[in-house]
Amino acid sequence: MPIVTDSGFVFADETDALLSLDAMLSGGGDPAGGLEIANDTDPRDLVPHFEAVGLIAVTFPNFADGRGFSLARRLRALGYKGRLRAKGHVISDQYPMARACGFDEVEIDETLAARQPEQHWLAVATRSGHALQARA
Amino acid sequence: MYRYDEFDDRFVRERVASFRSQVERRLSGALTEDEFKPLRLQNGLYLQLHAYMLRVAIPYGTLNSPQMLQLAMIAERWDKGYGHFTTRQNIQFNWPKLQDVPAILEALADVGMHAIQTSGNCIRNVTADHFAGAAADEIEDPRPTAEILRQWSSGHPEFAFLPRKFKIAVTGSPNDRAVTKAHDIGLRMVRNAAGEPGYEVIVGGGLGRTPMIGKVIREFLPKADLLAYLESVLRVYNLYGRRDNKYKARIKILVHESKLETIRAEVEAEFERLMAEEAGPTRALSAAEVARIEAYFAPPAFDDLPDSDAGLEAALAADQDFRAWVKTNIVAHRQSGYRIVTVSIKPIGKAPGDASADQMRALADIAERYSLGELRVSHEQNIVLPHVRAADLPEVFACLQKADLATANIGLITDIIACPGMDYCALATARSIPVAQDIANHFNSPALAAEIGKLQIKISGCINACGHHHVGHIGILGLEKGGIESYQITLGGDATETTAIGERAGPGFAYDEVVPAVRRLVDAYLALRTDANETFLQTYRRLGAAPFKAALYPADIGGSGSGAGGGWPKAKAGPSLSASAQVQQAAHSQYVFYHF
Amino acid sequence: MSKTPALQVVTANDLLNGDVVFLSSGGCWRRELQHATLVRTSGDADFLMAQAAQHEAYVVGPYLAEVTQDDAGRLEPVHYRERIRTLGPSNRPDLGRQAEGLAEVAHVPL
Ligand code: SF4
Numbered sequence: 001m002p003i004v005t006d007s008g009f010v011f012a013d014e015t016d017a018l019l020s021l022d023a024m025l026s027g028g029g030d031p032a033g034g035l036e037i038a039n040d041t042d043p044r045d046l047v048p049h050f051e052a053v054g055l056i057a058v059t060f061p062n063f064a065d066g067r068g069f070s071l072a073r074r075l076r077a078l079g080y081k082g083r084l085r086a087k088g089h090v091i092s093d094q095y096p097m098a099r100a101c102g103f104d105e106v107e108i109d110e111t112l113a114a115r116q117p118e119q120h121w122l123a124v125a126t127r128s129g130h131a132l133q134a135r136a
Numbered sequence: 137m138y139r140y141d142e143f144d145d146r147f148v149r150e151r152v153a154s155f156r157s158q159v160e161r162r163l164s165g166a167l168t169e170d171e172f173k174p175l176r177l178q179n180g181l182y183l184q185l186h187a188y189m190l191r192v193a194i195p196y197g198t199l200n201s202p203q204m205l206q207l208a209m210i211a212e213r214w215d216k217g218y219g220h221f222t223t224r225q226n227i228q229f230n231w232p233k234l235q236d237v238p239a240i241l242e243a244l245a246d247v248g249m250h251a252i253q254t255s256g257n258c259i260r261n262v263t264a265d266h267f268a269g270a271a272a273d274e275i276e277d278p279r280p281t282a283e284i285l286r287q288w289s290s291g292h293p294e295f296a297f298l299p300r301k302f303k304i305a306v307t308g309s310p311n312d313r314a315v316t317k318a319h320d321i322g323l324r325m326v327r328n329a330a331g332e333p334g335y336e337v338i339v340g341g342g343l344g345r346t347p348m349i350g351k352v353i354r355e356f357l358p359k360a361d362l363l364a365y366l367e368s369v370l371r372v373y374n375l376y377g378r379r380d381n382k383y384k385a386r387i388k389i390l391v392h393e394s395k396l397e398t399i400r401a402e403v404e405a406e407f408e409r410l411m412a413e414e415a416g417p418t419r420a421l422s423a424a425e426v427a428r429i430e431a432y433f434a435p436p437a438f439d440d441l442p443d444s445d446a447g448l449e450a451a452l453a454a455d456q457d458f459r460a461w462v463k464t465n466i467v468a469h470r471q472s473g474y475r476i477v478t479v480s481i482k483p484i485g486k487a488p489g490d491a492s493a494d495q496m497r498a499l500a501d502i503a504e505r506y507s508l509g510e511l512r513v514s515h516e517q518n519i520v521l522p523h524v525r526a527a528d529l530p531e532v533f534a535c536l537q538k539a540d541l542a543t544a545n546i547g548l549i550t551d552i553i554a555c556p557g558m559d560y561c562a563l564a565t566a567r568s569i570p571v572a573q574d575i576a577n578h579f580n581s582p583a584l585a586a587e588i589g590k591l592q593i594k595i596s597g598c599i600n601a602c603g604h605h606h607v608g609h610i611g612i613l614g615l616e617k618g619g620i621e622s623y624q625i626t627l628g629g630d631a632t633e634t635t636a637i638g639e640r641a642g643p644g645f646a647y648d649e650v651v652p653a654v655r656r657l658v659d660a661y662l663a664l665r666t667d668a669n670e671t672f673l674q675t676y677r678r679l680g681a682a683p684f685k686a687a688l689y690p691a692d693i694g695g696s697g698s699g700a701g702g703g704w705p706k707a708k709a710g711p712s713l714s715a716s717a718q719v720q721q722a723a724h725s726q727y728v729f730y731h732f
Numbered sequence: 733m734s735k736t737p738a739l740q741v742v743t744a745n746d747l748l749n750g751d752v753v754f755l756s757s758g759g760c761w762r763r764e765l766q767h768a769t770l771v772r773t774s775g776d777a778d779f780l781m782a783q784a785a786q787h788e789a790y791v792v793g794p795y796l797a798e799v800t801q802d803d804a805g806r807l808e809p810v811h812y813r814e815r816i817r818t819l820g821p822s823n824r825p826d827l828g829r830q831a832e833g834l835a836e837v838a839h840v841p842l
Binding site for chain 1: 150158171257293297371409
C-alpha cells in the first residue's frame, strides 16, 4: 500500500500490523506498531495511550466523509504528538487539507494510486489553500 | 468595500489552477464523476437540467461597478446573455460549458471575485444585510464580520466535507434583513452591559424539508472570540451531524435531536480547548486584524447635504410615475441628503431575478455615476444602489427607465421571490418562475398593487425551499402529484426579526389554479382588513388562518380548474361555512370594484 | 392516437457541455430524442444501462426515462420534467433545444 508524504510515495509493509482500538484497549497487543481507529472514535479515550502509540491511522471510508479531518484536529488539540495518518479513500485534492488538519501522511490503496499517481499528489503537496492562514 | 490583497489574489488564482487541473483529471479518468462532483460543486459548478450552472459568490451581496461589468461580460462571452440573481445574494449563469469554466473563474479572479463554496457540503457564501453601511437603523456594519468569515471559511481545510451545507448570515441592525434565524448560524451584532461589541449567536435555523427557527446558543460572544467559537460549532457539527440521511444532516436536526443544552456544552468544551491551544490554526482574532478589515469598510466620502432637495421635490410634484417609484423603492439613508435605492429585478411578467448583460452594464454605469460605484444584491433578488444623493433620484429614475429597470414594486405583491424551479433546476418537483410571472401579470395594475400594499409572495420549486416559501406572507411550494404539478400554499410566514414559519393552508392546487387561489386570498384580505394601513400579515395575525382558508377553499368552488388536475384532491370546505360565504361575498364586491 | 405504454429511453448529460443526450444505436449519444434506442424489456434496460455506465468519460448520470410512441413512431417524454429537459426552459422559448429547432415535442399545458 502506498503511503503519500510530502516527498512522494513510500512503500511499506508495516501497514498490515496496525492494531484495532478494541484490541489495544483489551490489552491484546503492542500499540507501538500503530493503531487504527474509525472516524467516529472519541479521541478522549486515547489520551492515556498517546505516549505508547507509535502511529495513529484514522480511516476514511469515503472521501466525502470529512469527520477524519476534525478528529485529527481534536487529537492534536488533546496533545497527540506522534505520527498521524489518514487511511483509505482520500483523494489527492484533499492532501493539503489532511496536512493542515494535523495528518502527517496518507495511505491509499493500489487502485487509487494507479488512478491518481504520485505526481498528482506532489502537485498539490505544498499548497496551503487557505487565505486567512497564509496571511496569519 | 473590501479589496483583495496579495494573499486573496494568490488564493483565488490557486483555486482556479486547481479547478483547471480537476477538470483535466476528470476528463482523463483520474477522478471519477463521484469524486469530481463535490470538487466542482465547491467551485460553484452544478449540472442542471439542460446544462451546467455556475453560481458566482457575491460575498454578503456587495459588488462594485467593474465587478458588475465583468459579470455582464461573462454572461455574453460564455453564457446566453443573462444572469440570475439568487436568494443567497449570488448570481447564477445557466449555460456555461465545462471547458470554459476555468476561464470564467479566471475572469472573476481578475476583478476580485470567485465561485468558491457557493455549493457543496461546506460553509457557503456568507450573507448579510443588503443595506449594510447605509441603513439608518444600523447599530454596526456587519460587512467586516462577513468578510472575516469569508476569509476564514474559504478553503478551510477541516470543513470542506461536512455532513451537509452550512449557511451563515450576519446582521448589524435590529430590523433583521438577513433572515438570521433561518440560517445554520445567524449572528446579530449586539453590545453587552459594558457596551462592548459582540454577537448574539443563533444556531440551527433553516428552511427546507424541516423548517426551524434558530435558537440562541450564546447570548454574548466577544468579537475577538468569533472564529474560535464558530470553529467549535463547526467541529461539533462535523463530528456529530448525521450522515446517514441527507434530509437529516443539517445542524438544525442535530440541535433538535441532541437538544440545544447538549450541543451548547459540547461547543463550549471544544471552544475552551481551542482557546487553550498554543498555536493552532485558530487564534483569537487580533484587534489589528479586525481593524485592518474594518478599514476597508470605512464610510465613503459623503457630501454634507441638506436632507431635502428642491429639484427632487419638484420632480415628485410633476411626475406621478416617479412619485410611485420613490414611494416603493427608496428608503432612508443614515447620511443626510442620501437615499438607498432598490432597483426591482422583477419587471412585471419577467423571471424574478433575471438580468440581461445590457441591464447589468446599465446598473454598473448608474452605480458608478450615482452610488459611489457600489451595488448590492438583496436576498429578495433585487439590486440595491446604497448611496444615492436625494438630488440625483430623478436622473437615476430616468436611467433605470431606459434599461427597463424602473418597476415601482418593491415589497408589493409583484415583487415575488422565486427560485429557478423546474425550468432549470435538476432537483425541482415543479416550476416556479412561470407561476411568479402569472401572478405578477394578474396583479399588473400599479393601483391595485399599491392598494394591496406590503405583501410578500415567495415560491419554491421543491422542498429545499430556495425560494423561502416558508417565510412568505403567502408561500407557494411546487410539488408533484400523480405526474403533474401541485402547489401547496402556506400563510403567515415572516422573514424579519419576528420570524415565523407559514402555516400550510390545505390541499394543493393545480398549476392553473394558483393565480385564482392567490386572488381569493388577496380579495379576502382586502375585505377583512381594518383599513388600508393594516397589512396582509397584520390582518392574518389578528384573525388567524380560518378566514383565509375559507377563502382559499370555498365550498362552492370545490377544486376549480381541477379538470386539468385529474386525480386532484377535492378542495375541502373551510372550517366555517358562514365565514366562507361572507368572505366570498366581500371578495366578489372587491373584484367588481377593481375590475381588471 | 394510440400510444404504447411504458417505453423507456436512456438519457444523460454530456460531460463537456452539459447538454441533454440520449443513448442511440451503436452506443452513440445523440441530442435528438427521436434517435434514442427504445427500451422495451427489463433485459433491454439492464443492457443499455450497463453500456451507459461504461461511458463515464462522455456523459454524466445516465438514467431511464419513460416515453410514449405514437402511430407515426414519434417519441414523447411522459413526465413534465423530461419534457422541459428535452425542450428548454418553459418560460424562455428562445433558449435551449427548442430554440434550435431540435424540439420534436411541445410544452404541454402542464
Ligand atoms: S427550491 Fe428546489 S427547485 Fe428551487 S432552486 Fe432550490 S432545489 Fe431547485
